Amino acid sequence: MTADVLVECAHITCAYDSTVAVHDAHVTLYRGDFVGIVGPSGSGKTTLLKAILGAVTPVEGHVTKKPGLRMGYVPQVESVDWNFPVTVLEVVAMTRTTGRFFPRITQDERDGAIDVLTRLGLGGLENRHIRELSGGQQQRVFVARALFHRPELLVLDEPTSGVDVRTRHEVLHLLADLHDEGMSIVLTTHDLNGLAAHLPRLVCMNTHVIADGSPLDVLNSDVLERTYGAPMEVLIHGGMPVVLDQGNTEVVRRLGGLA
Amino acid sequence: MIAAGIFEPFGYQFFNNGLIVATLAGALCGLLGVFVVLRGMSYIGHGLSHAVFGGAAASAVMQLNYFVGAGIWGVASGVIIGRIARRKLIGADAAIGVVTTASFALGLALLNRYGQAKKSIEAVLFGSVLGVETVDIIAVSAVSVLTAVIIFALYRHFLFATFDPEVAQTSGVRVALIEALLMAMLSLTILVTMRVIGTLLISALLVIPASVARMTTNSFARMLWVSPLIGAVSASLGMYLSYHLDTSASATIILVGTTMFIVVYAFTGLRGRSRIAHLHHV
Structure with a gap:
């Protein structure tokens, strides 16, 4: 492993009982990366994340991490x-459990937590119940929890799943800011146009890795059809790929919505 | 005259012993009930108490010490339930249903075949303050102190593993160990309180104080002291009233708790109701 490698998943295969979730996947995460893992439901995206986190042990291959690597995990808010x-x-x-044996939150912890919350635009909300926040604020609370550890690698599972357009923008801007500050980020997403197309690097997978590269390199009809098993068209708009689901386009045309 | 009547039960040693055990049992069940209610495991208290009944019957038949026989049996049942439920092949409720009713049935059969069935069964099912001995007070006190120390010492581990077990696991919390500890503490609690509260009513003491506490606060830390307080108050008040009303102590304790639940439910309004509505398993 070179100095810039944070995590290397070397040809890993992960399985639950007899079901293979990830097959022979080789993915390397580098310092400064901002990677999106895309693929259909059941394609092994979350399992790959869990293997990176160490929550799932591969049955074949191995995951090597930079010694002492600190990771922060943001689960699906759903x-x-x-x-x-x-x-x-x-x-x-x-999350700060090591060496903490008492319910009381120390002044240092309180100050540290409020710093992180303020940075994420949540200053003054520390005593609110989590249900009393908006969708974007709720997502930010869990990012704040992950950042509280001062991680080098932030791992997010479907950060824009089930959120509205405004919240998606908030999350994307927040992640871009964190990346600009030097944070390495890896996330899974279903959102090809709203999130994945904006990222510097994408890994397309359907149990195994189908393509790994920039959105302009990997978001093409051939890769997407192999990833999703459905015909997709890709247009370039303002220098960015825009994915059109041909199945949907066909239905809209049949219903008279398109000329 | 009236004052004499008010203080009359305190003149009996059996009542004082029962009051101490019931108050500690209420606080202990209130504390553990927070986890039972928030984890959606309300059925587990019901199930484990039935499992411990099997152990109590087996230890009576084999002339083993009650605490040793029923304790091993109860903890083993709890761990087995936890393991089955973790596999997620069948739900926790089904795992509890299978393990504990089998244990209960075995206990019943053993008492029918070898024991003085009727007397033993009634005492275990409905509890009795008459039989409370010094050893019961010591046992409940020891389990209460042990449980409080464990939860206090590992507070954040318990909070994290209860709120978000998946992330807790990836953050280094040994979730399986925390769950095993919880099941062991629950089994021990049922074991030491069952002789007073009884198999059939102990699950209510695990659920009611925590549910009442949930309606009054949005803080986990506060729930951890409000719930034991409600449990202790309802248990001691129930014990006291049962003497004057000449009713079963355990039934009166549960009825006092239920009254508290109704009053708080009515007074906390929509917010409290919405909180409790989300505890769909209660």
């Missing part, structure tokens, strides 16, 4: 129990 009795501050501070 999996969060919003009725759970925790305040914003409690969510951010709960």
Whole structure:
């Protein structure tokens, strides 16, 4: 591993019982990367993330990490129990478990958490219950929790899943700001036009890795059809690829919506 | 005259012993109930108490010490339930249903075949303050202190593993160990409180105080002291009222808790109701 490599997944295969979720995937994450992993549901995107995090052990191949690598993980907000009795501050501070044996949040922790929250535009909301926040604020709380560790690599699972357009913009801008500050980021997404096309590097996968490169290199009809198993058309608009689902286009045409 | 009547039950040693055990049991169940309710495991208290019944019956038949026999049986049942539920092949409710009802059935069969069935079964099912001995007070006190120390010491581990087990796991929290600890503490709690509260009503003592606490606060840390307080108050008040009303102590304790639930439910308005509505399993 060179000095700039943070994580190397060397031809890994991951399986749940007898179902193979990831097959022979080789992905290397470098310092300063901003990588999107795209693919259909069940394509192994989240499993690959979990292998990177160390939550899933490959049955073949191996994952090598830079020694002492600090990672922050942001799960899908759809999996969060919003009725759970925790305040914003409690969510951010709960990750610091090492050497913390008491319920009380120390002044240092409080100051650190408020710093992170303020940076993410959540200043003054630390004592709110998590359900009382907007969609964008809720997503930011979980990014704040991940950042509280001062990670080198931020790992996000579907950060724009189930959020509205405004929240998606907020999340994208936040991640771009963090990347500009030197954070390495890897995320999964279903959102090809709203998120993936804006990233510097994409990994297209459907159990195995189909393509790995810039959006202009990998977002083409051939790769997308192999990834999603459905015909897709790609237009270049303002220097950026725009993916059109031909199946949808056909339906709209049949319904008289397109000339 | 009236004052004499008010203080009359405190003149009996059996009542004082029962009051101490019931108050500690209420606080202990209130504390663990926070995790039971927030994790959607309300059925587990019901199930584990039935499993411990099997162990109690087996230890009676084999002339083993109750705490040793029923304790091993209960903890083993809890761990087995946890393992089955973690595989996610079948739901936790089904795992509890299979393991604990089988244990209960085995206990029943053993008592039918070898024991003095009727008397033993009634005492275990409905509890009794009459049989409370010093050893019960020591046992409940020891488990209460142990549980409080573990939860206090590993507070953030328990919070993280309860709120977000997946991320907790990736952040270095040993979620399986935390869950095993929780199940072991729950089994021990049921074991030491079952003789007073009884198999059939103990699950209510695990659920009601925590549900009432949930309606009054949005803070996990605050819930951890409000719930035991509600549990202790309802248990001691229930014990006291049961003496004057000449009703079963465990039933009166549960009815006092239920009254608190209704009052708080009515007074916290829509917010409280919405919080409790999300605890769909309660």
